[in-house]
Amino acid sequence: MEKIPIQVTVNGQSHQAEVEPRMLLVHFLREELGLTGTKIGCDTSQCGACVVMMNGATVKSCTCLAVQADGADIGTIEGLANGNDLHPIQEAFWDNHGLQCGYCTAGMIMTAVEMLERNPHPSADEVRAGLEGNICRCTGYQNIVKSILAAAEKIGG
Amino acid sequence: MTTRIFGSGIRRREDPRLMTGQAAFTDDIKLLGLLHAAILRSPHAHAKINSIDTSAARAAPGVLAVYTGADTDGVLNPIPCAWLPPDSDIKAVPHPALAVDTVRYVGDGVAVVVAESRYQAEDALELITVDYGVLPSVINPKAAMDPGAPQLHEDAPNNQAFHWVVAGGDADAAFETAAGDPQNHVVVSENIIQQRLIPHAVETRSAIANWQSAMGELTLWSTSQNPHIVRFLCSLVTGVGEHKIRVIATDVGGGFGSKIPMYGDEMVTAFCSMQLRRPVKWTETRSEAYLATTHGRDHVQHVEMAATKDGKITALRVVVHAGMGAYLSTAGPGVPTILHGLMYSGPYDIPNIKGDVYGTFTNTTPVDACRGAGRPEATFLLERMIELLASELDIDPVEMRRRNLIQPFEDGHDVATGVTYDSGNYQGTLDLAMQQLDYPALRQEQAELRSHGQYIGVGVTTYCEICGLGPSQVAGAVGFGGGLWESAIVRFYATGKVNVFIGTSPHGQGEETTFAQIVSDELGVPVEDIEVIHGDTDLTPMGWGTYGSRTTVVGGGAVALSARKIKDKGKALAAHLLEAAEEDIEYEDGKFFVRGSPDQNKTIQDIALMANVAWNMPEGMEPGLEATTFYDPPNFSYPFGAHVAVVSVDPDNGHIVLQRYIAADDCGPQINPVIVEGQVHGGVVHGAGQALWEGVVYDDNGQLLTGSLLDYAVPRAHMVPDMEILSTVTPSPHNPLGVKGIGETGTIASTVTIYNAVLDALKPLGVTKLEMPLTSERVWRAIQQAKGA
Numbered sequence: 010m011e012k013i014p015i016q017v018t019v020n021g022q023s024h025q026a027e028v029e030p031r032m033l034l035v036h037f038l039r040e041e042l043g044l045t046g047t048k049i050g051c052d053t054s055q056c057g058a059c060v061v062m063m064n065g066a067t068v069k070s071c072t073c074l075a076v077q078a079d080g081a082d083i084g085t086i087e088g089l090a091n092g093n094d095l096h097p098i099q100e101a102f103w104d105n106h107g108l109q110c111g112y113c114t115a116g117m118i119m120t121a122v123e124m125l126e127r128n129p130h131p132s133a134d135e136v137r138a139g140l141e142g143n144i145c146r147c148t149g150y151q152n153i154v155k156s157i158l159a160a161a162e163k164i165g166g
Numbered sequence: 167m168t169t170r171i172f173g174s175g176i177r178r179r180e181d182p183r184l185m186t187g188q189a190a191f192t193d194d195i196k197l198l199g200l201l202h203a204a205i206l207r208s209p210h211a212h213a214k215i216n217s218i219d220t221s222a223a224r225a226a227p228g229v230l231a232v233y234t235g236a237d238t239d240g241v242l243n244p245i246p247c248a249w250l251p252p253d254s255d256i257k258a259v260p261h262p263a264l265a266v267d268t269v270r271y272v273g274d275g276v277a278v279v280v281a282e283s284r285y286q287a288e289d290a291l292e293l294i295t296v297d298y299g300v301l302p303s304v305i306n307p308k309a310a311m312d313p314g315a316p317q318l319h320e321d322a323p324n325n326q327a328f329h330w331v332v333a334g335g336d337a338d339a340a341f342e343t344a345a346g347d348p349q350n351h352v353v354v355s356e357n358i359i360q361q362r363l364i365p366h367a368v369e370t371r372s373a374i375a376n377w378q379s380a381m382g383e384l385t386l387w388s389t390s391q392n393p394h395i396v397r398f399l400c401s402l403v404t405g406v407g408e409h410k411i412r413v414i415a416t417d418v419g420g421g422f423g424s425k426i427p428m429y430g431d432e433m434v435t436a437f438c439s440m441q442l443r444r445p446v447k448w449t450e451t452r453s454e455a456y457l458a459t460t461h462g463r464d465h466v467q468h469v470e471m472a473a474t475k476d477g478k479i480t481a482l483r484v485v486v487h488a489g490m491g492a493y494l495s496t497a498g499p500g501v502p503t504i505l506h507g508l509m510y511s512g513p514y515d516i517p518n519i520k521g522d523v524y525g526t527f528t529n530t531t532p533v534d535a536c537r538g539a540g541r542p543e544a545t546f547l548l549e550r551m552i553e554l555l556a557s558e559l560d561i562d563p564v565e566m567r568r569r570n571l572i573q574p575f576e577d578g579h580d581v582a583t584g585v586t587y588d589s590g591n592y593q594g595t596l597d598l599a600m601q602q603l604d605y606p607a608l609r610q611e612q613a614e615l616r617s618h619g620q621y622i623g624v625g626v627t628t629y630c631e632i633c634g635l636g637p638s639q640v641a642g643a644v645g646f647g648g649g650l651w652e653s654a655i656v657r658f659y660a661t662g663k664v665n666v667f668i669g670t671s672p673h674g675q676g677e678e679t680t681f682a683q684i685v686s687d688e689l690g691v692p693v694e695d696i697e698v699i700h701g702d703t704d705l706t707p708m709g710w711g712t713y714g715s716r717t718t719v720v721g722g723g724a725v726a727l728s729a730r731k732i733k734d735k736g737k738a739l740a741a742h743l744l745e746a747a748e749e750d751i752e753y754e755d756g757k758f759f760v761r762g763s764p765d766q767n768k769t770i771q772d773i774a775l776m777a778n779v780a781w782n783m784p785e786g787m788e789p790g791l792e793a794t795t796f797y798d799p800p801n802f803s804y805p806f807g808a809h810v811a812v813v814s815v816d817p818d819n820g821h822i823v824l825q826r827y828i829a830a831d832d833c834g835p836q837i838n839p840v841i842v843e844g845q846v847h848g849g850v851v852h853g854a855g856q857a858l859w860e861g862v863v864y865d866d867n868g869q870l871l872t873g874s875l876l877d878y879a880v881p882r883a884h885m886v887p888d889m890e891i892l893s894t895v896t897p898s899p900h901n902p903l904g905v906k907g908i909g910e911t912g913t914i915a916s917t918v919t920i921y922n923a924v925l926d927a928l929k930p931l932g933v934t935k936l937e938m939p940l941t942s943e944r945v946w947r948a949i950q951q952a953k954g955a
């Protein structure tokens with residue numbers, strides 16, 4: 010299959026690559042760039058394990074082609090912490106037992122990043138509604154919601 | 167003394183790697199020269215394979231090989247079932263890794279393609295043509311035994327996989343007495359369907375096999391809850407010596423029972439690597455997982471309960487048809503028998519119990535454990551029947567339970583099913599839950615709302631469950647094909663840092679933290695200085711895995727005992743170094759000191775250094791500071807509790823809102839209460855899924871109609887409320903820490919609690935029975951039907 014050249018900036022670093030037009034963004038990140046923090050939990054755009062930031066908004070990277078990300082600025086879970094300093098949302102997930110197996114966590118945290126940017130002081134119901142596209146089988150969501158509310162408090166003051 | 171680390175809700179030690187994308191789940195791992203496999207699966211529920219043409223696939227770009235059952239047959243041994251309940255006439259039918267001449271469910275593996283990339287492997291799958299001769303199929307576990315039903319296996323007439331019986335007292339006589347004396351007795355009966363579920367860990371299965379031919383060694387990364395069992399069974403299937411197999415399952419994205427079994431797919435992956443002498447990865451797609459990863463539940467139950475008119479239960483009789491799917495999965499037959507029938511007494515005194523469990527073969531995905539595994543199905547039938555009895559006798563359902571609860575006990579209580587509960591105070595958790603609820607006020611509110619045409623309902627459950635599996639002798643006696651002990655090595659280095667190597671393998675339950683807390687509590691080493699290692703059979707001592715809420719109970723016991731051995735050795739070495747008698751050495755908070763003179767002391771770190779350099783050891787003492795324990799518990803553990811659900815039902819559209827959920831559980835002393843709460847949260851929501859949203863649907867031809875997240879409704883955040891979590895502490899007398907399992911209690915109790923709450927809400931509308939899941943449509947239809955009646 011013919012390959013197409015793309016340029017993508019991921020976590021601040023620019024990458025040039027040639028990809029098949031059908032390659033999914035999540036496969037590009039995981040297989041080509043080795044950024045395996047972004048997970049795959051389904052093949053119908055339902056679970057949210059693959060959520061990344063693209064030009065400042067969340068996308069399900071399993072539902073986006075790598076070629077669609079040409080020229081884009083992508084943020085993944087690997088780029089969220091500042092060196093050894095965790096992002097306040099990561100810190101809040103840690104403080105509030107917001108993860109168990111950790112498989113949904115990258116998607117949850119990336120979703121929360123955008124959620125709090127749009128709505129710095131969400132109610133618990135708004136947080137729950139905002140997680141509509143993310144599935145967690147371990148936590149029953151309670152501590153994920155708690156984590157996001159705690160992060161909002163910390164970030165928003 | 168500082169706050170005790172045991173019992174403290176510290177942050178988890180495993181979280182940093184999981185929150186930053188640095189964890190290594192199986193599909194995250196890449197090896198040089200890695201090939202990719204994709205598996206072709208049967209589109210038919212039952213068919214003869216007339217022929218398979220793989221030539222076009224073989225010629226496709228990037229493809230190295232295509233194998234079918236003809237290639238694996240005789241090279242790979244059949245996939246074994248590892249739980250064969252005795253005296254049940256069980257038919258352990260052969261289960262080939264790839265189908266040889268017959269496919270028996272949609273999803274049965276038929277062929278495998280290995281290619282340089284995953285995309286190429288999947289492209290080539292589409293080029294394989296299979297000529298199938300379609301056969302009739304059977305889906306329902308009870309209908310499978312009907313005369314004339316399509317037969318799955320020659321060796322299993324009437325599709326009967328097994329018939330297992332549990333009996334205590336004389337249930338038949340008790341029912342006769344009840345029938346003969348209707349003045350003083352009442353009998354209720356009900357048909358209950360425990361619908362089939364999909365466990366649905368968010369990580370699908372994945373495997374990487376790396377065969378090193380020169381050494382004859384196989385390394386297998388596998389998404390498993392029990393890597394040592396995988397090593398054992400992999401050796402049986404591939405013929406590679408167990409000592410030449412290394413299984414790695416460090417970071418696993420949830421299991422919920424579906425990652426207990428040995429599957430054909432992982433063994434096919436190993437086969438491919440052994441043939442091609444290159445590492446091979448196979449990762450399941452979610453669509454594939456629906457078909458190829460084990461399902462749970464699938465019971466058709468007929469239940470009868472007899473009681474005296476004053477509400478004392480006299481007997482329980484149950485007939486279960488439990489679907490096993492097309493083959494017996496690794497632990498499948500143990501689930502509706504040992505883990506189900508033995509709990510027919512629940513927390514109640516029921517003198518006469520009889521259960522007949524028929525395992526049946528159907529043209530469906532094999533069934534194995536799904537969080538709770540057998541106990542939710544037992545709790546459901548008990549709690550439903552008690553509700554019916556209460557209604558029949560016009561006794562308040564909570565009072566009905568109180569009249570039958572076993573009185574508090576601290577060390578052993580025998581029930582009619584033949585098991586001995588460890589300790590219990592069922593009234594304690596019920597009282598706590600009722601206080602939290604304010605039951606009288608809620609009933610009043612319910613009555614008021616009803617008069618305005620609004621319907622809320624309350625469900626109250628008291629439960630007791632069996633977990634902490636379990637004594638190995640009992641495992642052998644109940645047909646479990648392995649032991650159920652655990653082992654742990656606690657190793658101190660000269661620097662005072664500690665590794666704890668455990669055989670069992672958590673995958674989200676947090677034992678990297680709680681086991682560090684155990685060691686820290688026993689030996690006074692800060693948790694930061696302790697690293698718990700698990701999930702690699704080359705690094706860790708033997709263990710039987712994480713399921714049946716056993717890791718903390720059994721594995722934690724092994725860790726505690728190893729730590730105590732270290733303390734004993736530390737005392738002896740301290741006595742030598744302090745030139746004191748061993749009897750005069752005391753230990754507190756990480757220090758060994760001479761009684762009466764705390765200044766004369768050696769810290770555990772001093773001891774670790776001196777033991778590791780061994781410059782000055784007492785006569786006969788070995789160097790090093792390390793201890794190993796193989797711990798086999800003398801009994802199971804029996805956690806218990808009381809759960810309450812409050813729901814509202816909109817009579818106009820059947821929509822149910824779970825308004826409140828209270829869980830009052832007793833799992834003995836809690837090592838980390840935050841982790842305990844998290845386990846309960848997840849368990850309750852999983853059980854709520856069964857009550858309200860989740861259910862597998864097959865059509866009559868065995869096509870799975872709920873084969874994606876669009877059709878199979880896993881609970882999402884906005885569908886559930888914040889839960890109210892409470893606890894009491896009744897230690898188990900049987901293990902070193904007094905702990906009981908908590909990983910499954912939420913699921914065990916919540917399904918029926920929510921179900922009973924909904925039926926309570928619907929009572930004034932005349933609805934007395936509903937099949938799960940209680941979707942709005944079903945509820946609405948039932949309301950309409952009751953109106954019409």
Ligand code: FES
Pocket residue numbers: 048049050051052053054055056057058059060069070071072
């Ligand atoms: S993997 Fe993208 S939504 Fe599930």
Ligand code: FES
Pocket residue numbers: 107108109110111112113114144145146147148368419420674
């Ligand atoms: S923590 Fe396991 S799926 Fe969310």
